[in-house]
Amino acid sequence: MSETEPIEQEPTQPLTVGYFDCEAACWTSKYRNSRHFKKRLAIVWQWLSRYHPGQVLLDYGCGSGVLLKVLAEAGFHVTGVDISENMLAEASKNLQTVLRKDKVRLVRVNEHFEGDYADRLYDGIVSLGVIEYVADYPALLARFGQLLKPGGFLILSFPNRESWLRRVERWVFQHPALFRLFGLFPHLTGPDSYLKVQRCQFTVAELQNQMAALDFELSRVCYHVAPIVLGGLAGSPSTGMTAIAEFIKRK
Numbered sequence: 001m002s003e004t005e006p007i008e009q010e011p012t013q014p015l016t017v018g019y020f021d022c023e024a025a026c027w028t029s030k031y032r033n034s035r036h037f038k039k040r041l042a043i044v045w046q047w048l049s050r051y052h053p054g055q056v057l058l059d060y061g062c063g064s065g066v067l068l069k070v071l072a073e074a075g076f077h078v079t080g081v082d083i084s085e086n087m088l089a090e091a092s093k094n095l096q097t098v099l100r101k102d103k104v105r106l107v108r109v110n111e112h113f114e115g116d117y118a119d120r121l122y123d124g125i126v127s128l129g130v131i132e133y134v135a136d137y138p139a140l141l142a143r144f145g146q147l148l149k150p151g152g153f154l155i156l157s158f159p160n161r162e163s164w165l166r167r168v169e170r171w172v173f174q175h176p177a178l179f180r181l182f183g184l185f186p187h188l189t190g191p192d193s194y195l196k197v198q199r200c201q202f203t204v205a206e207l208q209n210q211m212a213a214l215d216f217e218l219s220r221v222c223y224h225v226a227p228i229v230l231g232g233l234a235g236s237p238s239t240g241m242t243a244i245a246e247f248i249k250r251k
């Protein structure tokens with residue numbers, strides 16, 4: 001599979017927005033019920049804890065605002081942007097207490113990354129599980145470069161194309177009838193499979209190259225997500241289904 005090869009047909013941006021609009025109501029509960037969501041949040045939070053509260057951060061594709069809430073409560077000034085109106089409505093509900101204290105603002109963006117969030121430079125940008133849904137993701141990465149202060153950080157999480165589990169997942173998705181018969185993997189073979197809207201998967205090395213061209217340096221990487229029986233293998237680049245990487249913009 002090439003770097004930008006779509007998983008299935010060319011999904012349109014409205015399809016992606018429709019998908020996340022439908023997911024919005026249950027998105028926050030994923031953080032209670034999924035050990036992978038909890039783990040990702042814990043890793044990102046640990047990485048962020050070395051930065052000073054008071055810094056100005058952007059969460060691009062903020063979903064229902066779970067990370068935004070943690071950041072705002074810790075004293076960061078955060079802007080959350082998303083393309084899905086329903087996700088932003090959920091975020092607005094979840095963030096009632098901090099919204100009142102002016103620690104957070106929520107902004108809707110369009111598919112060209114336009115919206116009222118580009119009025120300042122940010123100390124850091126976090127974008128978790130987003131670039132794989134964006135057709136012109138190189139343009140989004142370039143946009144991040146323009147929005148960051150020199151020395152600022154960018155934390156991305158994305159599907160790790162090096163993972164053999166991702167290859168298995170893709171194969172299951174492409175042969176749904178085999179698995180539907182036995183009721184296996186409904187999250188991959190059902191009508192609401194996220195692989196229908198996911199456009200790309202990435203290796204850390206190729207993102208590192210693209211980010212180097214934008215004057216970013218890779219500062220740290222971590223892999224996670226695998227069935228529990230595989231234990232510590234989730235942390236290996238050839239197994240962990242999700243990569244989290246931090247890049248620093250050169251001064």
Ligand SMILES: C[S@@+](CC[C@H](N)C(=O)[O-])C[C@H]1O[C@@H](n2cnc3c(N)ncnc32)[C@H](O)[C@@H]1O
Nearest residue numbers: 020061062063082083084087128129130133134
């Ligand atoms: C998998 S969810 C992740 C949400 C959140 N970052 C989290 O980790 O819980 C992907 C989010 O990206 C948003 N999204 C997808 N394409 C986008 C785009 N072009 N611009 C802004 N947000 C986008 C979706 O609406 C959705 O809320």
